[in-house]
Amino acid sequence: MPSSTCLRRFSQLSLDNASYAPIASRNLLTTPQASCFSTSRARYANPTARKGMVAPPKRGTKTLNVKKGKSAPGRDTGKRPAPGERKAMRKRIVLSNINALEVRTLKDLDKANVLSKNNEGQVLGLPNEVVDALRAVEAFKTTQGWSLFRRPATLYRKETTEVAELIKQVEEAGEGQKKTIRRVLIGDRMSGKSTLLLQALMMAFMRDWVVVNLPDAKDIVIAHTEYAPLPNSNPTQYTQDAYTAALLSQISKANEAVLQNLPVITNPTLPIALPSKSNLKQLADIGAANPEASWPIFNALWAELTKPGRPPLILAIDNLSHIMRHSAYLSADVKPIHAFDLTLISHFISHLSGQTSLPNGGLVLAATTNSNSPSSPAMEFSLEVAEKKRYGGEVPRWNPYKHVDERVTSVLRDVEVLKVGGLSKEEARCLLEYYAASGMVRGRVDEGYVGEKWSLAGMGNCGELERVAIRMRV
Amino acid sequence: MPPRLNILSFARSIPYRPKSQAQWHVQPTIRAAPSQSRAFSDPKDPPSTDRSTRIGSQPLPDVSEEAAKTAEIKGAQGPELEKGTPVGEVVKGDKAAQEKLPKIMQDALKSKMSASGPKGSRSYSTTTTPINSGSGVELGLVDFHLATSTPDVPGVKFGLPTLPIPRDANLKYRYDPVVDQVTNLLMRHGQLSVAQRNMSLILNHLRTAPVPTINPSRPLIPGAPPPSHLPLNPILYLTLAIDSVAPLLRIRSQKGAAGGGVALQIPVPLGQRQRRRTAVQWILAAATRRRHRGSGKGGFAQRIAEELISVVEGRSAVWERRHAVHKLGVAARANVVLPRKR
Structure with a gap:
């Protein structure tokens, strides 16, 4: 109870x-x-006094308004953008600023002078057709300062001349001794590695090479595009049809002038019929239009390009460290797929490691990055060893407590590096004078000014120089 | 279209003239500057003085000391004793005195007279030349050159600065005052560097945006430069936008002064900084209400920049706000309490 x-x-x-x-x-x-x-x-409560409502606030006093929803104060009431619009906005490449002054003394590069040694220490303009081609291969990055100037122009620094030398070596090699030069670009953050890659692509375009550029290795491995196992491959390799098709369309668009004049001479067996007497541009376009056949067509295109008598090739990749590890793709037994098992990457890696060479000569370039690089101890170690071998210094020893990725070390065993350092004061002065002539720097560019900016930029770091001169402090 | 700025003043030759190696002079690793100050541990008197009491046994003073004493007697200013005696200058042109000099100084004099290089027969140099002059060796010390000539002001090692010292020479006042103020108003949660980045994005957006078209019904402050000059001078652009919409006054509500429980509206004039602050806050509020189009970090900065442009072009709602405040101020001008005249 x-x-x-x-x-x-x-x-x-x-x-x-x-x-x-x-x-x-x-x-x-x-x-x-x-x-x-x-x-x-x-029921009999006072109908006027509603629940939760106390007396109205005294006139003139401020009350705390913590409402959420439509009537909340200070809310962003703007309409939301359409799907895809934001990313397009973020990735937009602007190459011209109509407000910037036109630099009268700016000379253009052309086919004859692009490899010249006399260019060192000068800012030179990029011709329009090359700009279009570079845009097609996505060589321009949003973080670079192209949007501040009237038209794209670039500084020929010491490292640029080195790359020009390499290209000249490839071109001047005689028949039967064609060279495949492999380099990994290393250097501090914002020191101009991607820009140097762009300059190499620019020279290749101007010298009528065929350019194959993987603009960002990250896009290949983050599993944003479809993948499928390659039939009859052991160990299993994986093709990325959508990405390969996009790459083929980039190749076709950027190298239009060169590929149009190269006829198909082999008789490739392709899933899609090829019209008779077609050229390589048509071949690439068919691959771009049919993603399911893109990998065989890429192979056929490559076989065509490596036949004797074809122009030299440049093969480039940015953000190297992304491919030196497991990709985000999963295999059928839910194990991560190593990036080297993706067909496109294994194709690139076989050229970077020197396993396959380019019969018509060419350049294989890879740029590392320090802004967005996943850790890859094997790559870092291999590149450090290569750097010490090239530029001197004590060769480091492998830390035995770190996991070693044998596939990576075997690829980078005998690769050479090209270190991108700071600008010299003369180069910095030239760049700052160009900024001043474009109207971006107001004031006198004299020795004191150059020295100040050069020092603030960490002894001539190119990106930092731009930051201190025209970006952060206007 | 006529050129917006004097282009010729900017056009300057780009080609780079390599510095010839001959200009590079070997600098000593340790830069020994002539010491201008004496350490506390130094003996008070130069070594030549003796402390014996008898005048006759004291050693004779050296040339400089003698000159100083003579000058003191005459009431003039003699040579400074702490710098040592410039023996070379003293014996200049005096053959007999030069012969009595120590051997090392005689050799130095002879070599200076003949003005020839080193005597050796080597055709090559044994000194090192830097690989790229000025990058590794100087370790970031900019323009650090040994003062070759003695400064004319004694006691100042690097010469006196030219007066007046510019305002931005001080670390704390290095930015333009408007930029500084707007940056601080942009700051949220004390994150100054984020605000600074936003500020630089705003200024860059102003630089790349098309030239604004001025609305004649919304005039900017008098003395404003033509709009074509604005994009290349983004700080001026920013200042112009802010100063143009800045209200001249605010309305203070004096409670109970009007009687009957109504607050009395009293217009109060604002100072320049306060005016700018009000304008920036209006602009920020208007920018927050704008449509956010992109993604990533620069969105807010872009909206503020667009709002600033629309202010200059006279499209912004901030102008209405300024107008309303001024109208209210005019209506309430009778409430202004002026100091009583005597």
Whole structure:
């Protein structure tokens, strides 16, 4: 039998008990006497005084408004953009600023002078057709400062001349001794590695080479495009049809002038029929239009390009460290797929490691990055060893407590590096004078100014120089 | 279209003239500057003084000391004793005195007179030349050259600065005052560097945006430069936008002064900094209400920049706000309490 206290408690329960002040429930005396289970109180309550509404705030006093939703104060009420619009906005490449002054003394590069040694230490303009081609292979990056100047122009620094030398070596090699030069670009953050890659592509375009550029290795391995196992491959390799088709369309668009003049001379067996007397541009376009056949067509295109008598090739990749590890794709038994098992990457890697050479000569370039690089201890170690071998210094020893990726070390065993360092003061001066001539730097560019900016930029780091001169401090 | 700026003043030759190696002079690794100050541990007197009491046994003072004493007697200013005696200058042109010099100084004099290089027969140099001059060797010390000539002001090692010292020479006042103020108003949660990045994005957006068209019904402040000059001077652009919409006054509500529980609206003039602050806050509020189109970090900066452009072009709602405040101020001008005239 329940106790009397319990019964009394039960009788005092009211439907709207929660509306009482908290003290009321604790103090039995102040509890209003209402009959149990009655709805009369709510029914006969004053209809004007709504629940939860106290007296209106005094005139002139500020009240705290913590409402959420439509009537909340200070809310961004703008319409939301359409799907894809934001990313397009973020990835937009702007290559011209109509407000910037036109530099009268700016000379253009052309086919004859692009490899010349005399260009060193000068800012030179890029011709329009090359700009279009570079845009097609996505060589321009959003982080670079192209959008501030009237038209794209680039500084020929010491490292650029080195790359020009390499290209000249490839071109001047005689028949039968064609060279495949492999280089990995290393250097500090913002020191101009991607820009140097762009300059190499630019020279290749101007010298009528065929350019194959993988603009960002990250896009290949982050599993944003479809993949499928390659039939009859052991160990299993994986093709990326959509990505390969996009790459083929880039190749076709960027190298249009060269590929149009190269007829198909082999008789490739392709899933899609090729019209007779077609050229390589048509071949690439068919691959771009049919993603399911893109990998065989890429192979056929490559076989065509490596036939004797074809132009030299340049093969480039940016963000190297992304492919030196497991990709984000999963195999059928839910194991991560190593990036080297993706067909496109294994194709590139076989050229970077020197396993396959380019019969018509060519350049294989890979740029590392320090802004967005997943850690790959094997790659870092291999590149450090290569750097010490090339530029001197004590060769480091492998830390035995780190996991070694044998596939990576075997690829990068005998690769050479090209270090992108800081600008010299003369180069910095030339760049700052170009900024001033474009109207971006206001004020006199004299020795003191150059020295100040050069020092602030960490002894001539190219990106930092741009930052201190025209970006952060206007 | 006529050129917006004097282009010729900017056009300057780009080609780079390589510095010839001959200009590079070998600098000592340790830069020994002539010491201008004496350490506390130095003896008070030069070594030539003797502390013997008898005048006759004291050694004769050296040339400089003698000259100093003579000058003191004459009431003129003699040579400074702490710098040592410039023996070379003293014996200049005095053959007899030169013969009495120590051998090393005589050799130095002779070599200076003949003005020839080192005597050796080597055709090559044995000194090292830097690989790329000025990058590794100087370790970031900019323009650190040994003062070749003695400064004309004694006690100042690097010469006196030219006066007046520019305002932005101080670390704390290196930015333009408007830029500084707007940056601080942009700052949220004390994140100054984020605000600074936003500020630089705003200025870059102003630089790349097309030239604004001025609305004649919304005139900018008098003395504003033509709009074609604005994009290349983004700080001026920013200042112009802010100063143009800045209200001249604010309305202070004096409670109970009007009687009957109504607050009395009193217009109060604002100072320049306060005016700018009000304008920036209006602009920020208007920018927040704008449509956000992109993604990533630069969105807010872009909206603020667009709002600034629309202010200059007279499209912004901030102008209405300024107008309303001024109208209210005019209506309430009778409430202004002026100091009583005597």
